Amino acid sequence: MTTVTERETIQQQFQERIDEDQLLNCMRCGFCLPSCPTYIESGFKESHSPRGRIALMKAVVDGLIEPDEDVERTLELCLGCRACEPVCPSGVKYGHLLEEARDIINQNKKHSLPVRAVRKAVFEGLFPHQNRMRTLTGLIGFYQRSGLQAIAHKTGVINILPDNLTSMEKVLPKVPTMKEMKNRPTHLQAEGMQKKRVAFFSGCLMDTMFLETNNATMKLLQTAGCEIVIPQNQACCGALHGHSGEKDGAKELAKRNIQAFEDLNVDYIITNAGGCGGFLIEYDHLLKNDPEWKDRAKAFVDKLKDISAILMELEFDKQPLRLPAQVITYQDSCHLRNVMRTSNEPRRLLNAIEGIEFREMQGADRCCGSAGIYNVVESEMSMQILDNKMEHAKATHATTIVTANPGCLLQMKLGIEREGLSHKMRAVHIVDLLLEAAEYAQKA
Template identity: 75%
Template sequence: MTTGKEREYIQQQFKERMNEDELLNCMRCGFCLPTCPTYIDSGFQESHSPRGRLAVMKAVVDGVIEPDEDVERSLNVCLGCRACEPVCPSGVNYGHLLEEARDIINQNKKHSLPVRTIRRAVFEGLFPYQNRMRLLTGLIGFYQRSGLQRMVRSSGMMKMFPESMSSMERVLPEVPTMKEMKNRPSYLPAKSTIKKRVAFFSGCLMDTMFMKTNDSTMKLLQLAGCEIVIPKEQACCGALHGHSGEKNAAKELAKRNIKAFEDLQIDYIITNAGGCGAFLMDYDHLLKDEPEWAERAKQFSLKLKDISSILVDLQFHKRNLSLQAQVITYQDSCHLKNVMKTSSEPRTLLKSIDHIEYREMKEADRCCGSAGIYNIVESEMSMKILDTKMESAKATEATTIVTANPGCLLQMKLGIEREGLTGKVRAVHIADLLLEAEQSSFNSI
């Protein structure tokens, strides 16, 4: 809860920092409403729509309302999926305004001691340090491999935790060992004629908990004719910080990444996580007010490319890819589609696989409710959104649900678990599926 003095200072910061021209661009036309999951699943509450949130931000700037708990709640319920941006006739950069507003509120209110402790541990003590991410993942690996997981599950101990946490525990991937996580490459040659020289953004969670997907991604790049540089100095992309009101920390991580990649003499920087890729692409906006970094950030952002996009560019979909007969559908990563503008490429790749039947999911580009840590901090709304998504997925009768972001992947696995479809339906990252199709084709020769 904010005090009167905190609200007064927050209001002043809204006047100074919010882009009023951008706020005024909103014509209140309502084109954004059908695209917004929280507007629909809140029972069509205007305060939980993009248009409504922009009106709230403008009202705070104008001094019409105070930045109280209702304002903060309206902003926090937003998924940040940015589905409103492509349909906006005025081109309002809603995501940038949302992040600025959240940062102003977060930096100028006094959190409770438990919240301060958790935020400091996560944002300052964990994600900026890859060695600590490895240690945490190593502990999860010990839990999975030592027999402790079986004991905890059989004892019913998980019932002591909230349902969202116990469900998430059941869908965690089998993580690599500490030795595997430490033994990471810094360069990989192409496995055919060199067509491109690329750098790979390995990420923090992707190179620990989802390391096998990173390995699949790099193998695909090699097969497609890419030599790969993987800078050791790279860091977390900063998306979690930027979306959670920790803008200064996000800026520091951005600067670390720009320095790590800028002198590599490469054609592209490749990502395989839609959320990371979108935030990396926004570095030019994040650092636009810092003269030393603005142009460097712009050049960095211009080199970003998703794995599916470069594979299509290099004609990977024309290889002899095959899988056992199955029905496949695709769940868009919000940020991959709405920010990186990558939507047709994953579908092109999936449809090129022999023996599979591709079925398009209804509203495949509607958010699944993961949104970073949203499914933990806003569990009720997240599960409503997930239930809607699973109805669409089940209607395709697909046995394989493909996505392109780790958060989406876990959320779809959670949906499969909630629907009682474990063992009948699987969720898989597109890089893992494509490598499976490549290897299946090779083995059948």
């Protein structure tokens, strides 16, 4: 609960920091309402829509209401999926407003001691340090390989966790060994004629828990004719910080990444995680008020490209791609679609695979409910959204659900597990499927 002094400070900072032009650009037309998952799942509650949240921010700025717990709660409940932005006729940058409001509230309220400890451990102690990410992931790998996981399930000890975490534990990928996580390449040559020289943003979770997907990404890039540079001094993208009211931490990570990539003399910087890409591509906005970094941030952003986009540019879809007969559907990564504006390229690549039938899922552009750590901190709403998503997925009769972001991938795996469909349906990252298709075509 915020004190009177905290609310006064928050209100003052809303007036100083929130972009009033963006608030005024909202015409209250309601075009955003059908695209907002929390508005729909809350029973069409106006305060849980983008229009309603903007109205609340404007009321705080104008001094009509206090930034109390109700205002904070409706901002917390937002997924940050930004599906409202592509449909907004005024081009309101809702995501920027949301992140600024969350940062103001978080930095000016006194959290309880346990919350402060957790936030410090996560945002300062873990994600900015890749060696610590490897250590934590290594512990999960030890749990999986040592027999502890089997014992936890056999004895029922695992059931002390909340239901959603119990299910999430089942769908975690098999974690690589510490040796595999430490033995990472820094430079790879193209296979055949070199067409592009690219840098690869390997990420934090992607280069630990999802290491095999990173390996598949680099293999596809090599096959497509790319020389690859992987700078060792890159860092976490900062998305989790930026979305959780830790903007200063996000800025520091952004600066580390810009510095790591800016002197590499590459054509593109490639990412394979929609959530990371959606944050990386807005570094110029994040650092717009920093004279030393704003131009450097813009140069970084101008080179950023998703893996599916560069594969299409290099005509990877014309290479032999084949899989055994199966029905495939695609779930958009919100930030890949709504922020990076990349949605056609993944579908064109999937449709290029011989032997499969691609079926578009109704509402594929609607958030799956993962949204970073949303499925942990807002489990009830997340599972409600996921249940709706799985109804649409089942309607396609797909045996393979493809996505382009690790959080979405785990969420769809969780949905399959919750529906009891693990025996006949799988979820897979698009690069893993494309590599599978390329290798199967070679054997055919």
